[in-house]
Amino acid sequence: MTQTIANSFDAAGFEALLATHSEPDWMTSLRREAFEHAQAMAWPERRHEEWIRTDIRMFQLGKYHVPAERPQLDAATIAGAHQLLEGVNPAGRVETVDSFVTAESLEPELAEKGVVFGSLSKLAQSHPDLVRPHLFTAFDPDHDKFAALHAAFMTGGQFLYVPRGVVIDRPLHIGSIMTDGGTDTTHTLVVLEEGAEATVLHESNSLDPNGGGLHLGSVELVQKPGSHLRYVNLQEWGHKTYHFAQQKAVVDRDSTLQWTIAAMGSILSKVNQTVDLVGPGADCQVNGVMFTEGRQHLAYHTQQHHRAPNCHSDFLYKAAQQDKSRTVWRGMIKVDPKAQKTDGYQRNDNLVLSRSARADSIPGLEIEADDVRCTHGSTTAKVDEEQIFYARCRGFTRKEATRMIVVGFFQQIFDRITIESVREALGAAIARQVREYE
Amino acid sequence: MTHVLKIEDLHVAVGDKEILRGVNLTINHGETHALMGPNGSGKSTLGLAIMGHPGYEVTGGAITLDGRDVLAMEPDERARAGIFMAFQRPMAIPGVKMADFLRHATTNVRRPERKEGEELIPMREFRKELKEKMEHLRMDSEFARRYVNDGFSGGEMKRAEILQLAMLQPKFAVLDETDSGLDADAVRLASESIADIGHQKMGLLIITHHDKLLEHNPPDFTHVMLGGRLVETGGKELADELHRHGYDRIRKAYPEAEAANQEMLAEESAAV
Numbered sequence: 001m002t003q004t005i006a007n008s009f010d011a012a013g014f015e016a017l018l019a020t021h022s023e024p025d026w027m028t029s030l031r032r033e034a035f036e037h038a039q040a041m042a043w044p045e046r047r048h049e050e051w052i053r054t055d056i057r058m059f060q061l062g063k064y065h066v067p068a069e070r071p072q073l074d075a076a077t078i079a080g081a082h083q084l085l086e087g088v089n090p091a092g093r094v095e096t097v098d099s100f101v102t103a104e105s106l107e108p109e110l111a112e113k114g115v116v117f118g119s120l121s122k123l124a125q126s127h128p129d130l131v132r133p134h135l136f137t138a139f140d141p142d143h144d145k146f147a148a149l150h151a152a153f154m155t156g157g158q159f160l161y162v163p164r165g166v167v168i169d170r171p172l173h174i175g176s177i178m179t180d181g182g183t184d185t186t187h188t189l190v191v192l193e194e195g196a197e198a199t200v201l202h203e204s205n206s207l208d209p210n211g212g213g214l215h216l217g218s219v220e221l222v223q224k225p226g227s228h229l230r231y232v233n234l235q236e237w238g239h240k241t242y243h244f245a246q247q248k249a250v251v252d253r254d255s256t257l258q259w260t261i262a263a264m265g266s267i268l269s270k271v272n273q274t275v276d277l278v279g280p281g282a283d284c285q286v287n288g289v290m291f292t293e294g295r296q297h298l299a300y301h302t303q304q305h306h307r308a309p310n311c312h313s314d315f316l317y318k319a320a321q322q323d324k325s326r327t328v329w330r331g332m333i334k335v336d337p338k339a340q341k342t343d344g345y346q347r348n349d350n351l352v353l354s355r356s357a358r359a360d361s362i363p364g365l366e367i368e369a370d371d372v373r374c375t376h377g378s379t380t381a382k383v384d385e386e387q388i389f390y391a392r393c394r395g396f397t398r399k400e401a402t403r404m405i406v407v408g409f410f411q412q413i414f415d416r417i418t419i420e421s422v423r424e425a426l427g428a429a430i431a432r433q434v435r436e437y438e
Numbered sequence: 439m440t441h442v443l444k445i446e447d448l449h450v451a452v453g454d455k456e457i458l459r460g461v462n463l464t465i466n467h468g469e470t471h472a473l474m475g476p477n478g479s480g481k482s483t484l485g486l487a488i489m490g491h492p493g494y495e496v497t498g499g500a501i502t503l504d505g506r507d508v509l510a511m512e513p514d515e516r517a518r519a520g521i522f523m524a525f526q527r528p529m530a531i532p533g534v535k536m537a538d539f540l541r542h543a544t545t546n547v548r549r550p551e552r553k554e555g556e557e558l559i560p561m562r563e564f565r566k567e568l569k570e571k572m573e574h575l576r577m578d579s580e581f582a583r584r585y586v587n588d589g590f591s592g593g594e595m596k597r598a599e600i601l602q603l604a605m606l607q608p609k610f611a612v613l614d615e616t617d618s619g620l621d622a623d624a625v626r627l628a629s630e631s632i633a634d635i636g637h638q639k640m641g642l643l644i645i646t647h648h649d650k651l652l653e654h655n656p657p658d659f660t661h662v663m664l665g666g667r668l669v670e671t672g673g674k675e676l677a678d679e680l681h682r683h684g685y686d687r688i689r690k691a692y693p694e695a696e697a698a699n700q701e702m703l704a705e706e707s708a709a710v
Contacts, residue, residue: 385492390529392513393489393522394539394602395546400554404534404542408585411533 007066009149011039017066017153026132027124034141034151041145050144053328053360054270054299059242064214067099067155067183077207078102082175083425084201084234091170092117098182099155113166120157120187130161134191138220138248143272146244150185150216157187162196162227171419174202178237180211188219192227192255201422203234206265211238215266221249223257225279230258232422236429237265239294245271253279253308260287260417262426263298264433274303277311277339287413288317289426291433292325292357299328304346306339306369315346318413320406321357322435330362333376335369342372350380351409353402353435403434441467441504443488443521443610443641449498450480450487455705456497457483459666459698465641467609470655472677473645475663476685478703481645482526484663485612489523490516503610517543518550520609524599524616530587536598537568537582540605547606571604575631592619600631610641617651625650649681662688665698 007013014035018028044051078095092106094117101119110117116127124131141151158174178184184204192198206213215237223229229249237243243266251257263269275284290298304313319327333344350359361378383405391401410430417423443465450458457480465471473481487494488501490513501508503519511519531539545558558564568582577597587595596616603611613632617625625648633654636642644655652674660676661668664685669692670676680688689696 384529387529387531389489389491389513390525391531391539391543393517393525394543394606395514395517396542397514397546397554398512400542400546404539405531408531408533411585 007068009061009064009066009153013066014152016068017155020068021121023121023124024128026128030136030141031152034148037142038145038148038152041148043145050301054268054297056268056270059268064183066153067185070100070102071097071179071182073097073102073179078177081177081205081207082203083205083236083429084203084232084421085173086421086424088171088173088201088421090173090201091168093173093175094118094158095175095177096156096158096184096186097177098179099157099184099186101156110166110168114163115166115168116159116161117172118159120159120189121155123159127161130191131159131189134220134222135189136220138222138250138276139218139246143246146216146270147218147246150187150218150244150246153185153216154187154218155185158189160190160198160200162192162198164193165195167197168199171199171201174200176202176204178204178206178211178213178215178241180206180208180213180238182213184213184215184217186217188217189222190220190229190231191222192224192229194224195226196224197228199230199419201232201419203236204265205236206238206241208238210240212240213238213242215241215243215245217245219245219247221257223249223251223255225253225255227252227255229256230419231260232419233259233261234425234429235261235263235265235269239265239267239296241266243269243271247271248274248276249284250276250278251282251284254281255279255283257284258287258418259284260422261300262289262429263300264291264429266298267296269298269300271299272301272303274305275313276305276307277313278307280308280310282308283312284314285416286313286315287416288315289410289413289430290317290319290327290329291410291430292319292327293322293433293435294325295323296325297328298326299330301330302346303332303334304344306333306335306342306344309338309340309342311339312343313345316413316416317348318410319348319359320351320353320409321359322353324354324356326358326360328360330364331376332364332366333374335367335372335374337368340369340371342369342374344372344374346376348378349409351406352380352382353406406434407431441520441609441641444502445488445499447499448484448487448496448501450483451495451497452483452493455702457666457702458487460499461666461668463661463668465610465643467641468638469658470637470642470644472652472657472660473643473663474647474660474677474680476699478706479663479699480666480702481663482614485523485614485643485645488516488521488612489513514546517606518547522603522606522608522610523612524596524603524614526614526618528587528595528599530585530590532585532588534586535583536586537565539586540568540602543602544605547608568605571601574634575601575604576627577601593621593624596620596624596628600628600635603632604635608640610643611636612643612645614645615647616644617646617648622650626653629654649677652677664688664692665695665702667695669695
């Protein structure tokens with residue numbers, strides 16, 4: 001492949017991007033504003049609470065290029081990169097390679113019912129009435145410089161719109177693929193109108209498991225009253241890839257959200273995952289799995305923000321660390337003054353598998369209502385030698401015993417996942433990553 | 439050939455504290471041995487040393503199985519060689535189902551040469567056998583789907599250990615207080631189950647304080663441990679005597695061992 005254009009994330013690169021994108025004016029204005037803000041913003045300060053544990057001095061934006069050209073890959077190579085499609089007959093698919101949408105499809109009967117699913121940049125032109133009112137309503141481009149850069153340079157992307165009362169019983173699939181050294185700036189926007197139901201399987205894979213690259217991304221989930229969404233994120237970017245993302249759901253009255261994140265890839269991840277419960281009776285369950293090796297550094301900052309009364313949130317993150325890797329989990333339950341009768345739970349369990357690995361676990365509560373039930377917990381442990389001895393007395397080798405204990409550690413999350421293909425893909429991903437421990 | 443587990447002049451220390459001070463014991467396949475003795479005398483230590491617990495250092499003596507050096511084996515090699523212990527306090531392994539745990543364990547023990555990653559016993563065949571064994575032990579089939587010892591009551595843990603004994607069919611089994619924490623009915627059931635699975639079919643070393651567990655497993659030999667040594671060996675009548683009258687006669691007859699026992703107890707409580 002000949003690289004004809006190699007634009008950087010600077011003013012010239014931004015103008016070049018605008019010149020090649022045909023999009024509505026309102027979208028270009030959003031970009032311009034975001035780009036101006038990005039230019040004015042400094043990189044996060046090391047001492048900033050959000051970044052104090054995540055050192056980005058090795059990250060150089062100048063090494064990466066703005067997505068400019070659709071890479072030429074054969075269909076078999078692309079198909080081989082997906083993990084969540086085993087045994088699944090998706091009702092629709094959007095596939096991207098280095099941000100560019102390479103395939104999109106949707107069952108005609110769903111399209112007839114008004115469901116819209118496909119490339120965000122294309123649908124912003126054809127369905128501005130559906131995209132414009134929702135874009136950037138959950139995502140804040142001013143969160144930090146990474147968020148602003150994402151908003152300025154977002155390319156391709158995915159948009160799902162499910163009209164009022166429409167129930168999609170088969171999963172929809174989003175497959176994001178990155179080539180070695182590629183860039184992914186996709187923006188994912190999901191809108192469920194009142195009473196709508198959908199399941200989305202979203203996976204991010206690099207073609208080369210050790211590949212480098214940059215993901216500057218965002219996921220926005222917008223749920224109107226009485227809607228039900230199951231959203232699965234499998235993040236397995238190559239182990240030299242940088243992953244910066246803002247992911248947020250806004251969940252209205254009597255809606256339910258089950259959001260599962262499995263973070264296995266990248267050399268460094270800094271992700272903010274937030275659920276805002278904005279209408280009474282909203283309910284969310286978040287399941288997080290992190291499993292790291294080598295020198296990976298994965299930082300996930302979660303927030304469950306109760307903005308309305310009688311809502312329920314349940315966040316469980318389980319992480320295991322091998323080699324010299326490190327995970328950071330920082331969780332916050334935020335309860336607004338009017339959010340009485342809040343039921344909030346957050347928990348993070350860590351299993352540290354090597355002496356040089358590290359787990360940081362920082363649960364937090366900010367409660368401004370007086371009639372609430374909020375509980376949180378955090379555990380960090382090594383594999384228990386007594387457990388290993390017990391298993392060895394039953395004929396397990398030390399390696400077999402450790403492997404069994406690690407897989408068992410994650411089982412609690414698997415028990416909460418109701419989609420079989422996801423359980424299996426996750427189980428396989430964990431089994432691949434489990435080391436032969438001595 | 440009759441299998442023989444032989445323990446000769448075994449000395450075991452934890453840290454710099456000597457706990458076993460020269461234990462001699464020979465168990466032939468098919469025999470039932472009761473091991474009794476007051477708290478802190480070293481009974482559990484003997485079991486853990488036989489299995490190869492890394493915290494229990496053998497400082498002298500030998501353990502052999504049919505002449506093979508057991509002390510040179512890793513704990514899993516001992517299990518595969520046919521040695522088993524029912525733990526007094528079995529460990530929980532959250533997230534691992536009893537059935538999966540047992541399938542892997544049973545495969546490894548039955549095929550000692552199996553390499554890591556090789557096939558396990560076929561699922562169907564294994565489930566059928568497990569179901570039969572559980573029905574026989576009057577255990578609810580739900581048990582197999584629960585996580586290993588996770589949230590089990592004391593009684594459930596002991597039942598789970600007996601189920602493992604039934605599945606693994608070892609040559610020699612140490613049962614470490616498999617009756618503790620059980621009510622009278624549960625002990626009777628455990629006693630029947632052990633007799634059914636192991637009596638005269640294995641070499642059994644039953645560590646117990648009570649006579650109920652021995653009801654269906656009359657010991658061929660009864661050993662009394664005091665201060666890290668076996669001070670007296672007799673038949674079933676010795677177990678009966680100790681159940682009726684306690685250890686006063688033994689303590690008086692072996693003042694040196696009694697002094698060692700008191701010393702060990704004092705160190706134990708100081709350590710706590």
